[in-house]
Amino acid sequence: MSAEVTKVGIISCSGEAIPEGTISRLATRRVLELLRPDTTVTLCLPLFLAGNEAERNFARTHPTVTIDGCSKQCARWGTEKHSGPVNAALVVSDILGTESTGCHRSARDAWQVNKEAVWAVAERIAAKVDSVLAEAAPGGVAAAQASAGQCACSSPLPGGKITIKGKAVTITGLPLIFEQCAERGVPASEGDGAALLDVVKIYHSIAPEDEAEYRSALVQYQAFRSGIAPAK
């Protein structure tokens, strides 16, 4: 393994035919986008299996974690066949057990049970990425994590502080909420602050009489979208 390794390749099952396949892909995306954006990349499994040399080379020179939907473990099988042993292999059906009952293949039917399943699997992947990185480059992991979301491995979600009625209020996961809103194109302008407030209200209880003040306080989001770190 190269000493210059900084990214872990996550190879997800394609699993189009089963709900666990959808969960594995969405969990992989969650890790890439929110939990470990600075230390992970992904590869399309069929492209990898079908002989794309560039992607196969990546898997040969970087640590890889496979995430499969079922016990057939196509992702693990393909990676090991073409690139050698994987550093870690996860199986969604093993992680979730009966909790995957009621999950759906289509995002149209993505109910709460799907969302909870995706979070559970994503956190397991993130934990596995951390341990793989720790083995690959001890001491480099902490620095890599500092700029990434840290809600896996039982670590507390990073909070963000805003001032409401003269008092500092901590909103759990505010930086992640900002990231998610920016990703979804939620507008930052004051006039559209209602859209941002609606998202924050999902995670944080806000009394109706305080909504206007919260909306004003959430201007940090505008700074975030402009590339300026929000005040802590």
Next chain:
Amino acid sequence: MRNELAENPALVIPCSGIGKVHGLISREAAYLVTDELAPKKTATLCLALLVKGDDEAVSAVQSHACITIDGCAKACAQKNVEMAGGRVAKAIQVAEAFKNFRGAKPGNASFLTEEGWPLPATSPATWPARRRFCMTGRRIDERGSHQGWHHLVQWRSHS
């Protein structure tokens, strides 16, 4: 899945693309057909299982008409079905669906926006899988709602 493969005459096989919205659209188009529009006539299977060489998957693509839906020009779904000896009745590129939605922001690899949800439904508009099915119905409303868009397409079996 096994019963579906045995009983349904056509397989709809989407791409597994995980990096762009196109892969997600291809899968949602497949689910739209297999779950809602033609559930008794179509089924899907895992592309990776086919690539792996699973006997049942290989046998299925060789004995069924296959409709492949690919997110990008690399056409992994089409190529892998053909490599497995399957018969591709129609190969579809998701990019075709974008022609009616120029400038739309459909979402990303993780989710579809309100502008993105009609895209899977427009993919079948280009599907001459009409050997077995004929699509009737009007053109999708370009801003069809998430809840209502799938009612705008109707399929009629010709078999």
